[in-house]
Amino acid sequence: MNAAAVAGGQVGPSLDLVFQALADPSRRAIVERLARGPASVSELAQPLEMALPSVLQHLQLLEASGLVRSAKTGRVRTCRINSTALDQAERWISRRRSAMERAFDRLGDFLKE
Amino acid sequence: MNAAAVAGGQVGPSLDLVFQALADPSRRAIVERLARGPASVSELAQPLEMALPSVLQHLQLLEASGLVRSAKTGRVRTCRINSTALDQAERWISRRRSAMERAFDRLGDFLKE
DNA sequence: CCTATAGTTAGGTAAATACCTAACTATAGG
DNA sequence: CCTATAGTTAGGTATTTACCTAACTATAGG
Numbered sequence: 001m002n003a004a005a006v007a008g009g010q011v012g013p014s015l016d017l018v019f020q021a022l023a024d025p026s027r028r029a030i031v032e033r034l035a036r037g038p039a040s041v042s043e044l045a046q047p048l049e050m051a052l053p054s055v056l057q058h059l060q061l062l063e064a065s066g067l068v069r070s071a072k073t074g075r076v077r078t079c080r081i082n083s084t085a086l087d088q089a090e091r092w093i094s095r096r097r098s099a100m101e102r103a104f105d106r107l108g109d110f111l112k113e
Numbered sequence: 114m115n116a117a118a119v120a121g122g123q124v125g126p127s128l129d130l131v132f133q134a135l136a137d138p139s140r141r142a143i144v145e146r147l148a149r150g151p152a153s154v155s156e157l158a159q160p161l162e163m164a165l166p167s168v169l170q171h172l173q174l175l176e177a178s179g180l181v182r183s184a185k186t187g188r189v190r191t192c193r194i195n196s197t198a199l200d201q202a203e204r205w206i207s208r209r210r211s212a213m214e215r216a217f218d219r220l221g222d223f224l225k226e
Numbered sequence: 227c228c229t230a231t232a233g234t235t236a237g238g239t240a241a242a243t244a245c246c247t248a249a250c251t252a253t254a255g256g
Numbered sequence: 257c258c259t260a261t262a263g264t265t266a267g268g269t270a271t272t273t274a275c276c277t278a279a280c281t282a283t284a285g286g
Contacts (some may be wrong), residue, residue: 019136029189
């Protein structure tokens with residue numbers, strides 16, 4: 001790995017984990033659901049065709065990535081989305097887009113020379 | 114998995130692969146490099162501390178995801194970034210943000226009730 | 227107190243990932 | 257033609273992932 005060394009980026013709470021979390025369709029489904037509002041673990045599990053423990057595992061990954069926060073009250077754990085992590089991913093992408101545009105401009109200048 | 118069934122999204126060329134590709138720091142480094150302009154395989158490999166075949170493997174993944182295109186002329190393979198795949202990822206995220214804003218508005222309405 | 231509900235833990239399997247070395251192919255250029 | 261360069265293929269290993277079942281804990285509510 002050695003990400004920071006290689007990819008001169010600001011370190012922060014791991015883009016790796018955010019993108020990794022978003023790479024799975026079930027986890028994206030969870031994020032999509034939570035984007036409409038908070039939900040309990042079993043509400044999140046219901047549309048997913050898999051056993052509860054598997055859902056839990058996905059949730060753990062989502063929490064580790066920072067995309068999701070949760071808190072337990074009584075016997076119910078309520079999960080919410082955390083926009084900060086999503087922002088991070090979006091900003092990484094949009095920085096790439098800027099770099100591409102700059103490259104494109106340089107190409108234009110070159111052709112005009 | 115069963116992504117589409119579960120996550121009502123439009124299908125298109127796999128968001129799974131795009132996010133998966135972006136989840137690795139070496140691959141992001143490659144994308145960052147290519148965002149500044151095209152490069153050969155060995156140019157891409159140079160800053161990464163790993164053997165060439167490993168770089169190749171990352172490149173294959175990047176091509177499979179649609180993030181990178183490449184073509185060989187002579188003995189040199191030139192790689193370029195493909196903005197479409199990046200757009201897809203960005204749009205998925207921004208759709209989530211919209212959903213979050215709508216949810217937030219509904220909450221406001223509710224509090225006003 | 228008792229039972230159903232909500233979530234959690236333990237532990238196991240199959241497949242995918244991220245690397246590596248060694249050996250090979252193809253082309254540029256003297 | 258020969259050699260150095262650019263990339264590729266084959267094949268192997270350690271780790272991580274995405275699931276599962278079975279068994280457990282904790283709390284709501286009658």
